C-alpha cells in the first residue's frame with residue numbers, strides 16, 4: 001500500500017464528497033493506522049480520509065481534544081443523529097488549511113453513529129470541543145472546508 005500523506009488546500013480531494021465504505025478489510029485497517037500516525041505527527045485533534053487523499057467516509061479524532069495522549073476514536077460512515085439547538089461560534093483551524101482560522105457556528109452537543117474498523121457499531125455522545133471536532137471532520141468527508149464558512 002502506498003504511503004499516505006497530508007494534503008492541503010486547494011487539492012481537489014478536499015472539495016470532493018467521499019463514498020460510503022461497504023468493505024471492512026485489512027486495507028481499511030492499514031489506511032486508518034496511517035491516518036492515526038499522521039494525525040499525531042501533525043498534532044491534530046482529528047483527521048478525515050479526504051485529508052490524506054482517500055475518498056472514503058472515515059474520520060478519526062482524539063476522544064479528549066485537550067489531551068494528545070487520549071484514545072483515538074475511529075468512525076466509519078459517521079452520521080449525526082441528534083444535535084443541540086444550542087450553538088456556539090468559535091475559531092477553527094485545519095491541518096489542510098495552514099495558518100488559517102475561521103469563526104464557525106456549531107452545535108454544542110451532538111450524538112453520532114458510525115462503525116469502527118471491525119464493522120462494530122459505535123455511538124459517540126460529544127459536547128464542546130469534541131462535538132466541534134467531529135462536526136469539522138464530517139464536513140471534510142462531505143467536501144466542505146473551514147474556508148467555505150468564510151464571510152466575504
Ligand SMILES: [Zn+2]
Nearest residue numbers: 093094095096
Ligand atoms: Zn480540517
